[in-house]
Amino acid sequence: MIQFEHVVKRYGKNTILHDLNFTIPDGQFVVLIGPSGCGKTTSLKMINRLIEPDEGRILIDGEDYAGKNPVNLRRHIGYVIQQIGLFPNMTVAQNISVVPRLLGQDKAACDKKVHELLEMVDLPYEQYAHKYPNELSGGQQQRIGVLRALAASPPIVLMDEPFGALDPMTREVLQDEVKRLQRKLHKTIVFVTHDMGEALKMADIIIFMNGGQIEQMAPPEKMLEAPASDLVRSFLGKHQLSDSNPLYVEDFMRTNPYTVDFHRGVLECAEKMARSGVDTLLVTDDDDHYLGTVSIRDIKLKGREAGSIEPLISTEVRTVCLGDDAQESVNYLLTSGESYVVVLRPDQTVAGIITKNSMAKVVANTLWGDDK
Template sequence: MIELDQLTKTFTQKDGQKVTAVDSVSLKVEEGEICVFLGPSGCGKTTTLKMINRLIEPTSGRVLINGNDTSGLNEVDLRRHIGYVIQQIGLFPNMTIEENITVVPRLLGWDKKRCAERATELMSMVALDPKLYLKRYPRELSGGQQQRIGVIRALAADPPVLLMDEPFGAVDPINRETIQNEFFAMQRQLKKTVIMVSHDIDEAIKLGDRVAVFRRGKLVQYDHPDTLLAHPRDDFVGQFVGADSTLKRLLLVKAGDAATQPETVRAETPLADAFAIMDENDSRYLTVLDGEQRALGLVSRRAARGAQGVCGDKLTEFQASVSPDENLRIVLSKMYQFRSSWMPVLDTEGHYVGEITQDSIADYLSSGRSRQQTGHVPVTRAVEFNT
């Protein structure tokens, strides 16, 4: 969707000395992904972002959107097809909220009815009552509400690409988390291709499908958030992600990633055979499955010892289970809640995926493995720019 090819920006200072703000940055952002540009102040991430919509013209290199070199496009048309959100929000104080939201659609020639319907639709996405807020002015809204308007204004004309320059940085922590969650929910529905600038590692791993770490104008590492945390490329990246990087990974790794595949039995398996399996593997229980791999419960070592009959006669229900897509933080929370060291991993129809234990979680996090894919399939949609 978006490709940066050896993108470079050099500024000339008043004394004639040249400073390279962005140095030969190359990366690709797939359609429907959120890419976060991360790094300290002055590292070149915002300059790189602004070169994508040509608010800053590159010194050399190329920006390609769906294979189109943006240097050959009319810059006004280019920007009308790219949503842009800034930290300072930038709402027009003399316009109502509805007028602010529909600035670009009106420039594109949308009629009043279509503009009003779009504004109402977007307001509902960020939990603001259109009847209460559309006719108000920015000064009548709180900072968090204004930031929500700034985000949906960038989405008003349904642009395929969204650029965001520290969009939640000026919002207090409570509102920031709420707006991040609202934005993430919108993204799952709309599947825009998003590039976001941030200096907050927690925000980057929460929202990003891929994270690009910048230092002194250079791209240091570009990876899935979990890979970034598990395998920082150098000491700079390691220090930036923080000493608690393993704990941060709990939000990224899914139960299905860390699940193991222990032996199981069927309901018709003799209890004597089940006990022999547990004795051989030094286990305290076995999961019992039906003929379609659905988990029925467990049979314990104590129940099987010396007993006659089959496993189906001695079934014990699971205290709780987890789904393959639940993150390890939720899994551990459930384990502590139910005072359990393990839980079965079941899909939505009750099919057995495996089991997850405190040991398997520790083994996964210390093994060097990491999640290389985001788990969602972007929606394919052609992007057209007026030339």
């Protein structure tokens, strides 16, 4: 258990942490997040006393280590940093063995530990133990960085933006791996990040900090459900699927649908449909007001005698107006079997259409991010 009690930190006149109070229970994956300069890294480094508080105390399992030699404390707290920080003059095995050696374990015990840990992340001992860090990829290096932190089986592991410098694919893999290791080994992990996606994925508890204070401390689910402030909400951003900000039809709409002027002839219409690969067109009048739709089926059935599309205009397709709640239209499309809804501006001109496709795209973007 890690307890912060009235912790204050100042650098000159700047107060970095204002009376910080929180408790991290054992075995929890706690993520510190917030805008840069919010004090998250400072808080983290106070746990292993790389930074000392100006006021207040930090208790680890009820014990205040202030005033004692920090070296011993640090050997029992794993530490992973963003820059990885593997010692380039030592092999993988030597790097992993650093803390066990500091604790006086003999070579055989260290070697056994190295075997065991490398096996856990599927890096064969024979192939990797005697390599030097710069012979490994960034992802492999940070894997070793994590193993190095775990080598002496510390109950607590601190991670300071450990995956910040990795490419997105590698980051995903390592996130999964660390989460898996944490579940398996029941470590208390304190993890700093500025990536809300990472926080939501990894955390049991998220501590959202701002300006040296805690804005909100909650499990991810709770934070998504009820963000404590606008700042938290903006950080949650795309990850949030709550009804607190309703979605409007324009959020689901595809703009620039195919339209046709009602004076046009049927053949021209049919040709345009074929060219654009659609089976209906939206019909507008001279002032671009929406009149209805015309479909290829009607043209085939009655087009010959009509000549112009005007008699073929159908007004059966449902129309909605910009600013309408999207839920109704979405439900309609999902249940009616119709393929689209027309969205009109207040002046009855066409703004766009909602199709099942455009809906699916929005949902996908919300879930996995907007990759253009």
